[in-house]
Amino acid sequence: MNSVKQKSSVIKKKEELEERKRAEERKQAKVYEEFVREFEHDAPKVKTFVKGDVINSSSKANDKGKVYNPAGMKKLEEMASARLHSPSTSVESTHKKPEKPKKKQKEQEKKKSNLELFKEELKQQQAEREERHRLKKTWHNSNVSS
Numbered sequence: 001m002n003s004v005k006q007k008s009s010v011i012k013k014k015e016e017l018e019e020r021k022r023a024e025e026r027k028q029a030k031v032y033e034e035f036v037r038e039f040e041h042d043a044p045k046v047k048t049f050v051k052g053d054v055i056n057s058s059s060k061a062n063d064k065g066k067v068y069n070p071a072g073m074k075k076l077e078e079m080a081s082a083r084l085h086s087p088s089t090s091v092e093s094t095h096k097k098p099e100k101p102k103k104k105q106k107e108q109e110k111k112k113s114n115l116e117l118f119k120e121e122l123k124q125q126q127a128e129r130e131e132r133h134r135l136k137k138t139w140h141n142s143n144v145s146s
Contacts, residue, residue: 075139075142076135076138076139079135079138079139080135
């Protein structure tokens with residue numbers, strides 16, 4: 001008979017957790033109501049739109065509505081495309097060594113370790129990085145001089 005009257009510890013724990021959840025929900029509801037009350041009274045009666053504009057003393061007033069396209073970027077793009085399409089530079093950068101028969105190249109590639117392949121990849125990335133840096137310098141120098 002005692003076991004019927006007393007609740008098991010598992011049931012007690014469940015009830016305690018449910019009670020905690022309900023108490024937490026009540027607290028949250030109070031905080032939310034307080035939050036809503038605070039902002040209801042502060043709402044502005046009239047809403048207005050204020051249009052802003054950036055004013056720069058060195059810019060012209062009639063430049064409104066135009067898309068900003070810097071002149072230096074066009075030059076940089078032209079230089080990069082010319083460099084990519086010129087036969088002398090592309091041949092030098094891609095084929096520094098005379099070509100070997102394909103069988104020997106395949107055998108060499110198989111012999112290369114992962115470390116060597118990784119080193120080659122790093123060298124290629126560094127070369128690309130140096131090329132970008134050089135292009136930035138030439139672009140910067142052309143902007144400074146003009």
